[in-house]
Amino acid sequence: MRLTEVEAYQGQGEDPGSHAHRGRTARNAVMFGEPGHLYTYFTYGMHTCANVVCLPPGSAGGVLLRGAEVLDGLELARSRRTTSRGDADLARGPARLALALGITLDDGGADLLAGDAFTLDLADEPVGTVRTGPRTGVSGPGGDAAAYPWRFWLEGDPTVSSYRSAVARRRVAKA
């Protein structure tokens, strides 16, 4: 598939939105390791998301895969994304993208440049107009998500997810 939307996360104490913000833990250890490897995390009790480690060992950094257009294996992707209402929705959103690829937590740490879970191909030239903006569902310092405009997407691509700002989750009173 063809990536259309990503977000960058740095950590190292300066990026509150990053899972590596508070230092190395068992969960985010992969982000402190070799670049080009897959960092997966589980969130909201049901979703898995995929990142590509992007900084040298010792420096935590990664890119969250947020959107993509499925080019090959359409039948397989559709079978895994039964709730999708159209091919543009197959990998529109980080959890959908991971599901369409068949990524699970067990794939964390896979060497993508070696094709362990899937192969990451980097384009040699620009593939379109790239736009940038605040990251989705993340609040920066002082609640200002725009402090780190590290969301990148292809302008006008139908497989780019719609922006959602960070919302305070409402607690459910236990009866």
Add this chain to the structure above:
DNA sequence: CGGACGATCCCCT
């Protein structure tokens, strides 16, 4: 088309 809300579990403190 877009806003509101519940679901559900792994991981850190």
Add this chain to the structure above:
DNA sequence: GGGGATCGTCCGC
């Protein structure tokens, strides 16, 4: 003990 880099459904326009 509680938060969370989301999604799907419901509902109104």
